[in-house]
Amino acid sequence: MANLSERIGRLISASVNAAVxxxxxxxxxxxxxxxxxxxxxxxxxxxxxxxxxxxxKHQQTQKLADLNNKHEELSGxxxxxxxxxxxxxxxxxxxxxxDLEAQMPIVEQAMQDxxxxxxxxxxxxDALNGKRNEMREELRHYKAxxxxxxxxxxxxxxxxxxxxxxxxxxxxxxxxxxxxxSSTSDVSDRKSEKELNELRELAQKAKVQERLExxxxxxx
Numbered sequence: 001m002a003n004l005s006e007r008i009g010r011l012i013s014a015s016v017n018a019a020v021x022x023x024x025x026x027x028x029x030x031x032x033x034x035x036x037x038x039x040x041x042x043x044x045x046x047x048x049x050x051x052x053x054x055x056x057k058h059q060q061t062q063k064l065a066d067l068n069n070k071h072e073e074l075s076g077x078x079x080x081x082x083x084x085x086x087x088x089x090x091x092x093x094x095x096x097x098x099d100l101e102a103q104m105p106i107v108e109q110a111m112q113d114x115x116x117x118x119x120x121x122x123x124x125x126d127a128l129n130g131k132r133n134e135m136r137e138e139l140r141h142y143k144a145x146x147x148x149x150x151x152x153x154x155x156x157x158x159x160x161x162x163x164x165x166x167x168x169x170x171x172x173x174x175x176x177x178x179x180x181x182s183s184t185s186d187v188s189d190r191k192s193e194k195e196l197n198e199l200r201e202l203a204q205k206a207k208v209q210e211r212l213e214x215x216x217x218x219x220x
Contacts, residue, residue, distance in 0.1 A: 004049065008124050011039055012131050029146070032139045039132045043125060050121040053114050060111045067107065071100045 074093045081090035 004045070005120075005124075008042060008046070008128065011042055012127050029139065029142060032135065032142060036132060036135045036139065039128055039135065043128045043132070046121055046124045046128065050118065050125065053118050053121065057111060057114045057118065060107055060114060064104065064107045064111065067100050067104050071097055071104075074100070 074097045078093045
């Protein structure tokens with residue numbers, strides 16, 4: 001129990017941000033998630049210990065009830081023995097009562113100790129749940145901050161333009177528009193070139209026809 005108490009104390013008092021600053025080679029998000037898992041494992045361990053103590057208290061309560069019932073039963077037997085002038089039987093019953101009375105304070109003390117332990121364990125669980133919620137909130141803020149930073153970076157961690165950056169997004173949009181315009185322009189240029197070729201062919205045919213007509217006329 002002492003080791004468990006010390007461990008829980010360290011977990012509750014630990015600072016995730018301080019650990020992140022010290023562990024330079026580790027991913028902060030992964031480190032924070034690992035810390036949360038450790039707290040959750042401690043919660044599971046404490047709950048198991050709490051369950052054992054609750055079971056112990058039940059057994060102790062039952063034990064004390066049995067002792068009281070036997071003590072009361074012996075009291076009745078003693079009364080009957082004395083009424084029958086059987087002091088020997090009464091003495092034997094009284095002796096058993098004394099044994100029971102010696103056990104009762106021990107069981108009662110054990111119950112008090114168990115109840116105290118149960119209260120401590122329930123307090124540990126509440127504290128650990130609070131710490132886990134706090135760490136989850138820190139992790140959420142960290143991830144949100146990382147997302148905001150990535151959105152603001154022009155170059156991502158791979159050295160490439162960050163598509164989430166607003167400036168890059170505008171550049172990409174403008175580039176796409178230029179590409180579309182260029183593509184349209186290329187189609188238009190190809191169409192114009194085709195038309196010019198057709199005109200040149202028509203002009204050439206006209207020249208040929210004109211030359212033929214001239215030659216025919218010269219032969220007449």
